[in-house]
Amino acid sequence: xxxxxxxxxxxxxxxxxxxxxxxxxxxxxxxxxxxxxxxxxxxxxxxxxxxxxxxxxxxxxxxxxxxxxxxxxxxxxxxxxxxxxxxxxxxxxxxxxxxxxxxxxxxxxxxxxxxxxxxxxxxxxxxxxxxxxxxxxxxxxxxxxxxxxxxxxxxxxxxxxxxxxxxxxxxxxxxxxxxxxxxxxxxxxxxxxxxxxxxxxxxxxxxxxxxxxxxxxxxxxxxxxxxxxxxxxxxxxxxxxxxxxxxxxxxxxxxxxxxxxxxxxxxxxxxxxxxxxxxxxxxxxxxxxxxxxxxxxxxxxxxxxxxxxxxxxxxxxxxxxxxxxxxxxxxxxxxxxxxxxxxx
Amino acid sequence: xxxxxxxxxxxxxxxxxxxxxxxxxxxxxxxxxxxxxxxxxxxxxxxxxxxxxxxxxxxxxxxxxxxxxxxxxxxxxxxxxxxxxxxxxxxxxxxxxxxxxxxxxxxxxxxxxxxxxxxxxxxxxxxxxxxxxxxxxxxxxxxxxxxxxxxxxxxxxxxxxxxxxxxxxxxxxxxxxxxxxxxxxxxxxxxxxxxxxxxxxxxxxxxxxxxxxxxxxxxxxxxxxxxxxxxxxxxxxxxxxxxxxxxxxxxxxxxxxxxxxxxxxxxxxxxxxxxxxxxxxxxxxxxxxxxxxxxxxxxxxxx
Numbered sequence: 001x002x003x004x005x006x007x008x009x010x011x012x013x014x015x016x017x018x019x020x021x022x023x024x025x026x027x028x029x030x031x032x033x034x035x036x037x038x039x040x041x042x043x044x045x046x047x048x049x050x051x052x053x054x055x056x057x058x059x060x061x062x063x064x065x066x067x068x069x070x071x072x073x074x075x076x077x078x079x080x081x082x083x084x085x086x087x088x089x090x091x092x093x094x095x096x097x098x099x100x101x102x103x104x105x106x107x108x109x110x111x112x113x114x115x116x117x118x119x120x121x122x123x124x125x126x127x128x129x130x131x132x133x134x135x136x137x138x139x140x141x142x143x144x145x146x147x148x149x150x151x152x153x154x155x156x157x158x159x160x161x162x163x164x165x166x167x168x169x170x171x172x173x174x175x176x177x178x179x180x181x182x183x184x185x186x187x188x189x190x191x192x193x194x195x196x197x198x199x200x201x202x203x204x205x206x207x208x209x210x211x212x213x214x215x216x217x218x219x220x221x222x223x224x225x226x227x228x229x230x231x232x233x234x235x236x237x238x239x240x241x242x243x244x245x246x247x248x249x250x251x252x253x254x255x256x257x258x259x260x261x262x263x264x265x266x267x268x269x270x271x272x273x274x275x276x277x278x279x280x281x282x283x284x285x286x287x288x289x290x291x292x293x294x295x296x297x298x299x300x301x302x303x304x305x306x307x308x309x310x311x312x313x314x315x316x317x318x319x320x321x322x323x324x325x326x327x328x329x330x331x332x333x334x335x336x337x338x339x340x341x342x343x344x
Numbered sequence: 345x346x347x348x349x350x351x352x353x354x355x356x357x358x359x360x361x362x363x364x365x366x367x368x369x370x371x372x373x374x375x376x377x378x379x380x381x382x383x384x385x386x387x388x389x390x391x392x393x394x395x396x397x398x399x400x401x402x403x404x405x406x407x408x409x410x411x412x413x414x415x416x417x418x419x420x421x422x423x424x425x426x427x428x429x430x431x432x433x434x435x436x437x438x439x440x441x442x443x444x445x446x447x448x449x450x451x452x453x454x455x456x457x458x459x460x461x462x463x464x465x466x467x468x469x470x471x472x473x474x475x476x477x478x479x480x481x482x483x484x485x486x487x488x489x490x491x492x493x494x495x496x497x498x499x500x501x502x503x504x505x506x507x508x509x510x511x512x513x514x515x516x517x518x519x520x521x522x523x524x525x526x527x528x529x530x531x532x533x534x535x536x537x538x539x540x541x542x543x544x545x546x547x548x549x550x551x552x553x554x555x556x557x558x559x560x561x562x563x564x565x566x567x568x569x570x571x572x573x574x575x576x577x578x579x580x581x582x583x584x585x586x587x588x589x590x591x592x593x594x595x596x597x598x599x600x601x602x603x604x605x606x607x608x609x610x611x612x613x614x615x616x617x618x619x620x621x622x623x624x625x626x627x628x629x630x631x632x633x634x635x636x637x638x639x640x641x642x643x644x645x646x647x
Contacts, residue, residue: 049544050544051540051543051544070543071540071543071544072543072544072546072547072548074544075546076544077544078540078541078544080537080540080541082537084537084538084540084541085538085541086538086541086542086555086556086559087538087560088559088560097542097545097547097555098545098546101542101545101546101547101548101551101555102546146541149541149545150544150545152545153545153546
């Protein structure tokens with residue numbers, strides 16, 4: 001099932017949750033919607049599910065207008081951040097719900113329903129919890145049951161809203177891997193919303209980065225990390241150093257200090273230079289584009305994190321390998337192995 | 345005083361929870377000397393004894409003052425039986441109506457956003473803030489001989505005032521807030537996610553309501569119905585205005601108690617009153633049980 005979203009706009013009062021969003025999701029893809037809170041990612045997901053309606057724009061499943069259908073007819077599995085399990089039903093009945101509410105004409109008989117539920121509980125590896133109530137389960141177990149419940153209706157699309165947002169770090173990591181392999185197994189077109197970049201980069205085939213109701217970049221996890229399309233993507237994904245620079249007469253300046261960096265093809269004016277912390281290579285004074293004095297050093301396992309006051313006025317944090325010990329007071333040269341400059 | 349039981353019964357289960365939390369906090373911070381504690385507790389007990397337990401005992405003592413036979417004879421009196429029957433009928437009608445109205449109102453308020461919502465919430469409380477006598481008078485103004493619909497009703501030979509419909513209407517009005525009040529906070533707290541999940545799983549509106557929404561609020565519904573019923577059976581003011589006090593026809597139990605008392609038929613008056621007192625006691629016990637269920641439902645969702 002492919003999903004196509006065209007020029008979607010949704011306003012809550014004067015706040016534009018979605019401000020002209022276009023997106024194509026391929027069949028069988030596992031797509032991540034990544035962005036800070038308020039970026040519109042959950043609203044987009046809810047509109048695709050039919051739980052919310054856009055002010056304007058189109059949503060099509062396999063080329064067919066989805067907005068003409070309610071949530072009930074869309075056959076979309078939805079997994080909520082806070083699980084939304086039916087608290088008065090056992091795990092078994094929760095998973096069976098979607099099968100039991102089908103119109104009489106297509107409803108399966110009780111034995112088939114039971115077999116299907118068992119199969120799903122096996123799939124999420126929680127068959128031994130069938131008779132428990134949601135309140136007796138851990139967060140991770142609840143989320144897996146919620147997923148089994150959503151899968152029971154054999155959804156054409158699976159939508160997950162911050163599926164691991166309410167879980168602790170260790171469980172999150174386990175479930176991430178598990179979700180990836182589960183998707184590999186069932187291969188249904190899936191979109192999940194997250195504000196956690198690690199999660200998006202690790203789990204998804206493609207990542208959609210959103211900010212303020214707009215899509216900033218769509219690409220593979222490598223794309224959005226290695227070649228961020230906008231200043232926002234660069235600062236949001238990975239730990240970045242951001243420096244205000246001036247470009248004039250083919251020279252890039254930090255403060256009043258010219259940098260030994262090529263300004264070819266860059267528009268003159270105020271710009272921002274982005275470098276990943278670990279892309280700043282440390283050399284002897286005088287080498288490299290920047291020069292600075294080490295203020296403070298802390299060790300983090302394989303790297304040392306140094307606070308460096310650049311000549312030109314800014315203080316930055318870099319992650320350097322520990323083959324060359326830095327000390328407070330050292331003067332060093334810094335060469336950005338990779339960097340990007342965005343106007344504005 | 346048994347006629348006003350509902351007023352002494354607290355309105356919300358959250359009160360009970362708040363009290364429990366407060367008690368726990370007090371235990372931890374308790375610094376008062378033992379003597380002070382004993383004096384305070386004794387004062388509370390004496391007050392309760394004089395103002396609550398003693399009247400209750402007096403009701404039963406008076407009812408049985410001429411022996412159990414006189415008590416049973418008073419209850420078997422045709423006027424008494426008719427009053428009991430009328431009270432039950434009126435309570436059934438108003439509880440039934442308020443169950444439907446309360447569910448609909450709470451559902452609308454808790455699950456949807458619409459203009460005028462705050463106004464509606466305020467309006468629901470109106471019957472609590474207006475004196476019951478005024479509530480009764482409103483119906484006299486509407487349906488009385490000189491009232492807005494009086495002429496039309498007379499022409500069509502429909503009797504509302506001084507008959508069962510008027511009593512049921514006045515009682516329904518006075519007891520309207522109970523079910524809605526019990527459900528609104530509960531439903532607001534539960535939010536709409538389970539309903540959304542149900543719909544996305546293919547459930548229709550009715551399936552969602554009966555399989556998801558209603559089971560989640562069933563204890564709250566029972567709680568509201570219980571308090572509503574207690575008040576409906578005990579209502580005096582509003583009913584007194586619209587009933588016309590026709591003996592054997594439009595007298596409810598509370599009205600009959602007053603009439604009998606004024607006629608110095610103490611045993612008969614207190615025999616009827618004892619029934620209302622028993623209703624109050626049963627209500628209290630049922631309320632405690634329901635509050636426990638409501639609390640459990642709460643704990644189960646607190647994660």
